Amino acid sequence: MDEKKTILIIEDELNIRDLIETFLSKNGFVTVGVESAELGLKKIPTLKPSLILLDIQLPNMDGLEACRRIRLDPRAKNIPIILVSVQSSDIHKIIGLESGADDFVSKPFNPAELLARVNAVLRRTKPASGKKSEILLEDPLFSLDMENHVALLKGKPIELTPKEFTLLTLFIKETGNVLSRDVISTQIWERENLESSRTIDVHIGRLRKKLGKFGPAIETVGKVGYRYTPSL
Numbered sequence: 001m002d003e004k005k006t007i008l009i010i011e012d013e014l015n016i017r018d019l020i021e022t023f024l025s026k027n028g029f030v031t032v033g034v035e036s037a038e039l040g041l042k043k044i045p046t047l048k049p050s051l052i053l054l055d056i057q058l059p060n061m062d063g064l065e066a067c068r069r070i071r072l073d074p075r076a077k078n079i080p081i082i083l084v085s086v087q088s089s090d091i092h093k094i095i096g097l098e099s100g101a102d103d104f105v106s107k108p109f110n111p112a113e114l115l116a117r118v119n120a121v122l123r124r125t126k127p128a129s130g131k132k133s134e135i136l137l138e139d140p141l142f143s144l145d146m147e148n149h150v151a152l153l154k155g156k157p158i159e160l161t162p163k164e165f166t167l168l169t170l171f172i173k174e175t176g177n178v179l180s181r182d183v184i185s186t187q188i189w190e191r192e193n194l195e196s197s198r199t200i201d202v203h204i205g206r207l208r209k210k211l212g213k214f215g216p217a218i219e220t221v222g223k224v225g226y227r228y229t230p231s232l
C-alpha cells in the first residue's frame, strides 16, 4: 500500500482549517494544520509535506510572502503549493502564480473541488516511476532528471519551480512542434482554457529568463503559441 501523503495546511481561520483537515483526512491524507505562516515555515523542514495549502490572508506574514520564502529554501522549494484566497480576480491569480505557487483555489470552495486540485497538483509533480528510460529526459540543451526534478542546462543545474519543470518537460517532448496556449493550459493545468493567456505568457517569460542566453530556444509563434527548438 502507498504511504500516506502529508499535507500542511496554513490557515488562520479555525473553522476552515478544520473543514480542510477533516475532508482531506477522510480522503487518505495525513494533515497538519497551523494558524500562521511563521509556524508553517518552521514545520516544513521536519514535516517534509507532499503539498502545502497556503491561505493568502494571514496575520503578520501573508501567504504570498511565505510562498516566496518557501521557493527560496533549497529544502522546500520543490514542494507543490496551492494558494487559497477569498480574492479571485485574475490579477490576484497572476500574483499568486508569480510567487511560485502551483495552483490557486478561491474561497469559498467546494471540498470536492479542493481535493481534485490537490490530486491534480500531486499527479503533475509526482516523479516518473517505473520505467528506467523515463527517468532521464535528454536533448541537445537539457538533461532532466524526472525522478528528482533536477534540470541541467548544458550540464549546469538551473532552479525551476515545479510548474516550470513541467512546462520545460512538455516543450522538450514536443520539440519543434507549435504548442498553442490552449494545449499548454490543458497539459500543464489540466483544465482547458481556464488559465488566461496572460498567465501562460508570464510562466513562459519566467522560464525563458532562467534559460539565459538559451531563452530564445522557446520562440513565440505569432498569436498561436510557442515552439521549442534547441538548435536555435
Ligand code: CA
Residues within 6 Å of the ligand: 011, 012, 013, 055, 056, 057, 058
Ligand atoms: Ca485567512
